[in-house]
Amino acid sequence: MNWLSDDAVSRLQAASALPDLAGTRYRIIQRIGSGGMGAVYLAEDAVLERRVALKILDLPDASGELATRLLREAHILARLEHPGIVPVHDAGRLSDGRVFYTMKSVEGQRLDLLIVSVGALSDRLRVFQRICDAVAFAHARGILHRDLKPDNIMIGPFGEVLVMDWGIAKILHQPVDLARGSGEEGRAAVTCTVVKTEHGTILGTPGYMAPEQARGEVESLDERADIYSLGAILQFLLIGSAPTARPVAAIARKAMAEDPASRYASASQLGEDIARFLDGLPVTAYPENIFLKIARWGSRYQLAIVLVLTYLVLRAILLVWFRR
Amino acid sequence: MNKIVYGLVLGGILGIFDGLTAWFTPAVRSQLLGIVVGSTFKGIIAGVLIGFFARKVNSLPLGVLFGLGIGLLLAFGVAAMPSATGEHYYLQIMLPGGLVGLIVGYATQKYGSGGLAPSPRT
Numbered sequence: 439m440n441w442l443s444d445d446a447v448s449r450l451q452a453a454s455a456l457p458d459l460a461g462t463r464y465r466i467i468q469r470i471g472s473g474g475m476g477a478v479y480l481a482e483d484a485v486l487e488r489r490v491a492l493k494i495l496d497l498p499d500a501s502g503e504l505a506t507r508l509l510r511e512a513h514i515l516a517r518l519e520h521p522g523i524v525p526v527h528d529a530g531r532l533s534d535g536r537v538f539y540t541m542k543s544v545e546g547q548r549l550d551l552l553i554v555s556v557g558a559l560s561d562r563l564r565v566f567q568r569i570c571d572a573v574a575f576a577h578a579r580g581i582l583h584r585d586l587k588p589d590n591i592m593i594g595p596f597g598e599v600l601v602m603d604w605g606i607a608k609i610l611h612q613p614v615d616l617a618r619g620s621g622e623e624g625r626a627a628v629t630c631t632v633v634k635t636e637h638g639t640i641l642g643t644p645g646y647m648a649p650e651q652a653r654g655e656v657e658s659l660d661e662r663a664d665i666y667s668l669g670a671i672l673q674f675l676l677i678g679s680a681p682t683a684r685p686v687a688a689i690a691r692k693a694m695a696e697d698p699a700s701r702y703a704s705a706s707q708l709g710e711d712i713a714r715f716l717d718g719l720p721v722t723a724y725p726e727n728i729f730l731k732i733a734r735w736g737s738r739y740q741l742a743i744v745l746v747l748t749y750l751v752l753r754a755i756l757l758v759w760f761r762r
Numbered sequence: 763m764n765k766i767v768y769g770l771v772l773g774g775i776l777g778i779f780d781g782l783t784a785w786f787t788p789a790v791r792s793q794l795l796g797i798v799v800g801s802t803f804k805g806i807i808a809g810v811l812i813g814f815f816a817r818k819v820n821s822l823p824l825g826v827l828f829g830l831g832i833g834l835l836l837a838f839g840v841a842a843m844p845s846a847t848g849e850h851y852y853l854q855i856m857l858p859g860g861l862v863g864l865i866v867g868y869a870t871q872k873y874g875s876g877g878l879a880p881s882p883r884t
Contacts, residue, residue, distance in 0.1 A: 741873055742772055745865050749776050752861055757786050760854055 522572025669693025769813025777805020829867020
């Protein structure tokens with residue numbers, strides 16, 4: 439009798455751990471990560487011949503609540519068609535009853551890992567502006583992310599910024615009925631019902647979640663909870679930056695105010711203040727005295743000032759030369 | 763700020779300083795106001811022309827050369843007019859004029875919006 443080698447056994451174990459995608463158009467290539475309730479695989483879409491990221495429920499779910507949450511995430515993503523939000527392609531149910539959805543396979547780096555190589559503050563702030571754009575879009579569609587943090591931001595190879603992991607997003611209001619069934623074309627029916635998070639439930643990441651979110655005040659959460667998280671991301675992006683970035687630090691502080699009423703009212707307003715800083719204009723979060731105004735003005739027109747001074751020095755040299 | 767406005771503002775500022783330096787030449791000090799106004803106007807015209815060139819031609823050497831040429835040409839027009847004593851100050855007027863054009867030419871090529879995008883490499 440021949441015994442299987444250790445290598446063969448480990449390969450068999452790995453293969454048996456993969457979900458059975460028989461009856462779907464997808465073929466698993468490899469596991470690429472895992473989230474709170476599901477594992478994410480890189481898969482091949484046999485029909486369209488492209489790679490997708492496939493998220494599948496991999497926790498015991500007797501009540502079916504996790505499946506509902508995963509599908510709800512897919513429905514939310516489907517509602518958020520924006521260049522800064524990863525697009526969902528498909529959702530369905532496997533032969534074993536587990537639900538899955540597929541989305542764009544993003545090749546890139548997480549913001550927290552990439553930021554080490556992005557030295558210039560202006561480049562970091564431009565990335566941040568795009569995060570604000572995506573979040574502002576989601577808010578306009580009545581969706582709160584509730585878990586914004588650098589780990590959930592991907593930067594693609596062409597500089598595209600994508601906000602990921604909408605697994606614990608909250609629906610503030612519903613322009614479309616998410617409770618209706620969908621996706622019954624040739625597959626098991628996939629329905630999504632609204633899942634309500636109980637009061638006192640704490641969802642989010644410490645350090646990035648708003649104080650009211652950390653206290654579990656689920657019902658009172660609004661856009662300003664995400665604004666707080668954006669402020670925390672901005673503070674993260676400021677690590678190692680020059681002291682001249684004080685206005686940006688003030689923007690982050692305002693976004694992270696303890697009292698939601700003292701924060702920016704919207705992600706767009708936050709992004710606009712960053713744009714003003716990048717354009718050398720005063721920001722609303724940082725009142726300036728006359729000296730700071732002069733310093734900012736000097737910084738904004740640095741080149742023109744240098745050129746005028748250069749001219750004056752050369753002119754002085756010419757004057758001395760003509761007088762000899 | 764677009765390149766034409768950038769050139770206009772910078773040319774005007776340098777023109778003011780250019781005119782003010784006439785104060786150091788006692789022979790023309792009495793005509794300082796007229797010199798400052800004329801010099802500012804000259805700087806503005808040079809700035810607009812150089813800014814317009816920068817919008818059309820995306821090349822630092824050509825921009826600097828064009829700026830120098832425009833600065834010298836306009837300054838020559840001024841220097842060709844004799845002073846009250848009948849003297850011509852070609853070098854004293856054309857050299858700073860050329861300098862203004864050169865600086866504005868450099869600045870409008872390097873900065874200011876509205877220039878042509880660099881052609882894609884194939």
